[in-house]
Amino acid sequence: MTDLATRWLGLELRSPLVVGASPLTDDLDALKACVRAGAGAVVMHSLFEEQLVEEQMAAHRFIDSRTHTDAEARSFFPESELFEMGSDSYLQRLELLRQSLDVPVIASLNGxxxxxxxxxxxxxxxxxxxxxxxxxxxxxxxxxxxxxTxxxxxxxxxxxxxEQVSIPVSVKLSPFYSALPAFVAGTEKAGARGLVLFNRFYQPEMDLDALELSRKVVLSSSAELPLRLHGIxxxxxxxxxxxxxSGGVHTGDDAAKALLSGATVVQVVSALLAEGPRAMARIHGELGRRLSDMGYRDLAEARGALSMANAPNSRTWERLNYARLLHGWT
Known part of the structure; x- marks a missing residue:
């Protein structure tokens, strides 16, 4: 069986499968089950700076506006600065996960x-x-x-x-940079240690009956994976x-394709939200069997075998393949 242990951002991982940023962060039992099923690390859901600011300002407006309504109002409402607001609950959750899980825990920040x-x-x-x-x-x-700009x-x-922290920093990018390799070179020069490719943009849907915008989360499918494979x-x-x-990994074969493209680890979210922790066990088993059947002893042998630098028909990754693909349609 292929040895699935790997090293990512200087961290020793028992598996390249990582629980990506998602609401699962709030379910400790589910995270423990994912780790038992083979997850090598856990990424917490993002801490959104603007959400904290909005919550703080709303509390200030609610409390402070009432402290000046009449002379006795201050006896009913404490000053807003006495309230505990901000990132405290997130940090407490982070500490709990560190204490409860025996795999690396990565915090996520969206500022x-x-x-x-x-x-x-x-x-x-x-x-x-x-x-x-x-x-x-x-x-x-x-x-x-x-x-x-x-x-x-x-x-x-x-x-x-x-520059402010000593722990590794990875950067989760969107696929929409006009010159991705150049920007990636800039992120490396800026001090990043890793990349996560790619972010999924959750865009609002339209409710035509109510004539308003609505929020709806659509889970990924394996059809989204090729964009990630190309970038990696x-x-x-x-x-x-x-x-x-990150995005489109639902099977062991999906994970194998990402590793053969050059990924060090593979983040899984939608499959876990749809199936629960058993999806981690399934993907882990499928990945190990696939790489073993291909003859790889460990992940270092498999990593990047089908990248642009190493694939026997590497030009398929390039622009020429676009024309051939269109002309080959029947």
Missing amino acids: ISTGGWTGHAVEMEAAGAHAIELNLYDPASDPAETAQ LEQRQLAVINAVA AMLFGRTGLEMAA
Whole structure:
């Protein structure tokens, strides 16, 4: 059987399968079951800076507006600064997971300002996070902002966080950079240790009857995996950053494809949300059998075997394949 142990971001993992950022973070029993089933690490759900700010401002407005309504109001409402708000509950959860799980726990941060990112990152390190995943969910919506401006802002955030913490920092990217290899080179120079490819954009749906926007989470499918494989295969050997595949991994074969493309680890979310921890056991078993049947003794032998740098028909990853694919349709 193939040895599935690996090393990611300087952390020793018993398996390349990682529980990705998801609501499962709030279910300790489910996380324990995933670890028993073969998960090598756990990524917490993201701490969103703007959500904290919104909650804090709402509390300030609610309490402070009433303390001045009449002379006796202060006897009923405490000042807002006495309330415990912010990242405390997230940090407490992080500490609990560190104490309860015998695999690395990675904190996830989605911020909007350099100061906010660095401040929360320092708190996460102090709470015991083995690493931090920066979720660069920053869709461009301002016509006056160029791609260069947006990318420079993101690189500044990465650099600021990497300089403030001693634990490894990985960066979760979207697939929408016009020159992904160049931006990845910038993230490495800024101090990142790893990449997570790619972020899934949860976009609002339209309710035509109510004439309003609605939120609906749609789970991924294996059909989303090829985009990740392409990005990882293209970058393998061209960057010193370790890569994690995220999105579209539902089977052991999906995980094997990601590793053969060049991924160090594979994050699983939608399959776990749909099936529960038994999906981790299934994928773990399927992956081990597949790699063993292919003759790989360990993951180092398999990693990147079908990347752009190593595949026997590597030009299939490139633009020429697009024309051939279209002309080959019947």
